[in-house]
Amino acid sequence: MAQIYRPSAKRPQQQVLRNQPVKALNHQGQGIVASAQGVRFVSGALTGERIDFRSEGKHQGKLLNIQQASADRVIPACKYYDACGGCDLQHLALEKQREHKQQVVVELLAKFADVTAQSWLPPLTADAWRYRRRLRLACHWDRKRQRLTLGLRAAQSKQIVAIDDCLVAQEQLTALLPSLHSTLAKLQKPEQLGHVELIHVDRTIVLLRLTAGASAADKALLEAFAERQHVDIWLHCAEQPPRPLLPQQQLPRYESSQLMLEFQPGDFLQAHAVLSLAMVEQALAWLDPQAGESILELYAGSGNFTLPIALTGAQVTAIEGVPSMVERLHATAQQQQLQVSAVHADLEQDWRHYSWAQQSFDKVLLDPARAGAIHAITEIAQRQPRRVIYVSCAPDTLARDAKHLQAAGYQLKQAQIIDMFPQTHHIECLTWFEREA
The missing domain is CATH 2.40.50.140 (Nucleic acid-binding proteins)
Incomplete structure (x- = not known):
């Protein structure tokens, strides 16, 4: 050959x-x-x-x-900083982190959209340590050594850095790590563990992602752990939605402006509780919803912005792409006796297919994921609402979308950095676009 x-x-x-x-x-x-x-x-x-x-x-x-x-x-405070891929700016003084984040948004808006804010408000800030109410942990079972590793991913790697603390996570979460590790290592099939998410809101929750259902023995083991640690355990098995280990467990709740909102573990939840509240209040101040106004909210989640807007008497149409979150938003609105139209829709599809999109709206609030809202922002610009409040967690896609708004006659009236993720490069930004008369 x-x-x-x-x-x-x-x-x-x-x-x-x-x-x-x-x-x-x-x-x-x-x-x-x-x-x-x-x-x-x-x-x-x-x-x-x-x-x-x-x-x-x-x-x-x-x-x-x-x-x-x-x-x-500055000297990084965390002993895992050189290996862990979580925080990546601990070596920069906190005030300089915030200055850098605002400068990033200013430069990206200018470079990619030729947009300049008429004014910048001082950054919204709060605790820079022990602020995270959500902590996602990676798992790996070494079959040969019969050993479980529980920790955080290394920078730009699938390797797991075993940790016994995380300085940006709330202590209610990190206090669980030793006993959680020893309990999970005793599962009959620890290799079925995908990841673990720890959440602290009105109670502490351990959400386990499993590739298959838990056995009766494993459920008993986890139930004993939950009783000892005074936590709720939820299981996310295979393709099934997350479910509580004990059927009588109620949905947890988190605080929004003047309200407590239910959510299902696994749903999106802002990591910084204090700044999530501050962000909602600032967004509502800029949106200035009035009784009888028609407000469109996009990427509504479980209602963090929606229900506080509805409290003002405005008519809110809330659009969300996850059906289960739409159901919870609708149920919470009914519990609070608030008028909200909660709708499931794919915002990247042509809006002509949706009946809700055929009405006119006075104002729009949107809070998309990092991919931004390229199709939605084009649809919004065509409808010409008077005001658009855009909450962004990715300044590059914000700049891209701002270019479309400016082309449609909108001016960036105000902007503000929210330091939602101290010690990291991640940037949350609140922007107010107003259509020229």
């Missing part, structure tokens, strides 16, 4: 570059270095520093040494 020679693929040369100046941070908090090998993004580097780094791949670099440190550099 003829053999064909195929040269082995050569790995790109990983060259070490020394004493390189860092000119700025990108929107992911990485240092930007314009080296002789081209632009490289180096995690852990800060503006104004001179560093040694190893070039990795086409655009990345790995920090090796800091020759000249920035005055804004």
Whole structure:
């Protein structure tokens, strides 16, 4: 048989570059270095520093040494910081983190949308440590060693960093880690564990993602753990929706403006309880809903914005893509005796197919995921509501969508950073667009 020679693929040369100046941070908090090998993004580097780094791949670099440190550099408080992929800005002073986040949004809006806010409010801030009421943990069962690893993913890796604490998580959650680890390791089939989510609202919840149903023995083990630790346990087995371990467990509730709202573990919930409340109140102040006004809310979730808006007497049409969340929103509105039209719809589809989209709206509030709302924002612009309040967790897609609003005659009247994720590069931003008369 003829053999064909195929040269082995050569790995790109990983060259070490020394004493390189860092000119700025990108929107992911990485240092930007314009080296002789081209632009490289180096995690852990800060503006104004001179560093040694190893070039990795086409655009990345790995920090090796800091020759000249920035005055804004601080010692990370977390012992897992060098390995964990959760927080990535602990090495930058807190006030500088917030300044950087606002600057990122300003620059992206200018670069990609040619949009400038008429005014910026000071950032909404609160606790920068022990703020997370949700903590998602990865699991791995080593069959050979009969050992369970429970922890957080390493940076840009599937490796799990075993932890016994997390400084940005509430202590009600981290206090569970030792006993939770020992309990889960005793399951009959620990290899069926996918991930674990810890949640603290009006009670503490442990949500277990399993690839198959739990056995009677495992349920008994978990029930004993729940009783000892005074927590509720929910199981998310295979493709079934999450269910409480004990049927009599009620849905947990979280606080929104003047209301307590039910949600199902596994549904989206803002991580920072204090700033979630502050964000809702600021958004409502800008939206200024009046009795009788017609308000369209998109990506409504379980009603964090919806129900406070309805309290004002405005007529709210709330659109959400997850059917179970629509059901909970509708049920909570009925419990609170509030008039809300909660509708399930795919906002990326042509709105001409939806009856709710055929009416006119005075104002719109939307809070999309990181992918933004490219189709929805086009549909909104065509309908020309007077005011659009856009809550964003991704400044790049916010800039893209803002360009469409500006083209349709909207001005960015006000903007404000919400430091929802201190110690990380993630950015929450509240924006107010007003249509020119």
